[in-house]
Amino acid sequence: MSAARRAMSGDDRIVLMRHPIKRLAPARRDVVQARWLRHFDLVERLADIGSWRLDLATAEMEWTRQARIVFGVDPAAAMPTWDRFLNFYPFNDRMVLMQAIDRAIATGQPYEVETDIITVDGRRRRFRNVGEVDRPDGEARCLVGVCQDVTAQYEIERALERSALVDDLTGIANRAALNRFLNERFENRSTEDGLAVVLLDLDNFKRVNDTYGHQAGDQVLQRTADILARHADRIGFVARPGGDEFVLAITDRDALGRLRALLATLLTALTFPVAGAAGAIVVRATIGACVLDQGITSRSDILRRADLSLYNAKSLGKGRAMVSGDLRPILPSAD
Structure with a gap:
């Protein structure tokens, strides 16, 4: 029994x-x-x-x-x-x-x-x-x-989902979140939707790491993420896919209309010194951007064109920006 x-x-x-x-x-x-x-x-x-x-x-x-x-x-x-x-x-x-x-x-x-x-x-x-x-x-x-x-x-499930889409170091979105965001934009695309993808690389970042160590490098990445997050507020989406590469996806119509001026402002904001015993090292950003048009049909396509613009900007020197389809380089604003 x-x-x-x-x-x-x-x-x-x-x-x-x-x-x-x-x-x-x-x-x-x-x-x-x-x-x-x-x-x-x-x-x-x-x-x-x-x-x-x-x-x-x-x-x-x-x-x-x-x-x-x-x-x-x-x-x-x-x-x-x-x-x-x-x-x-x-x-x-x-x-x-x-x-x-x-x-x-x-x-x-x-x-x-x-x-x-x-x-x-x-x-x-x-x-x-x-x-x-x-x-x-x-x-x-x-x-x-x-x-x-x-x-x-x-x-708990939402926290786990968020952690899978957030960059641990900077607290902004990671590559997976960026891909999801861009895929959704293309899947739900309409004729009224606007989008520009802005790729940013940090110049002299490796030199900061080599001279002052990875902790100083991490601080540079965190500062860059904070600057981009403030600029991205209400106009788009910012992510760190990895390393010293950042992406700003702009969806606001007004911001898209003044894209060149916005990129010049970003170049200025992302120029700052990292000081130490070996002297100051000035960190700058080089930027490549691409605006969505009818010839772009996928996330990989717009990223590829933005990356080509970034390559063109680097070939002209550090601290510049280029927009796909526009041969005029953009320099930091005078502000």
Whole structure:
């Protein structure tokens, strides 16, 4: 005999083996029902879930105690209505949930969706919503739903996803994030979309590393990332694919219209000295850019053209910029 069965009283074993609850004497039935309600409440609390039932004819809802708790509702308060239940969900999430519920009612198939909710006290939580239509006599009578708070798991997954797309040293996007960004731009491209890809290499970076060590080199990379991030704010996307190479993807129409002036400003901002016992080493940027046109059809194409412009700029000397299709070199601004 198992330990669990040995732990039961003889009466309990008889109840489980021979008697449905409805066949018990009223007093005994109340005891068994109360025991199982406590058990069910404990299970919901341990799993951080709550369940509810919606009468499809009257729109009346019944909530378990734990369901009210996970939504931030006072367990002693009146049952929230169906409208109040839906209002816990931000608009877009509410639409996702309602579409899933409508499909479940129409098809008889269960639904499962993840959404955000806003609790009574204003906290945003992530919920897994699972539900199914109950058809006791073949006709849809009620909808039974379960909500589980998966916020902690969701935040861990998001943090892992972010870490996979962020450069550890500088805190800006890495090569994978850049590729994703550019691929999405090309996949969702329209005639009104504008884009320029700007490649930057740091001149004298190797000399800084060789003279003052990798810690000084890391500081140069971090300073460069900070400068680019400030300039990229509201106009585009900045990434460090690796080494001393940086990419600025410009999507703002106004910024694209003044691209040459913007590149001149960047050349000035990215010129700074690194001082030490061996004297100051001036770090500069050399830049190659390419503006999206009808002849460019892919991420690799625009990057290749920007890289060719970078090569042309380097052939003219350090601290210059070139734009694909334009033979005029750009020098640092006088500011």
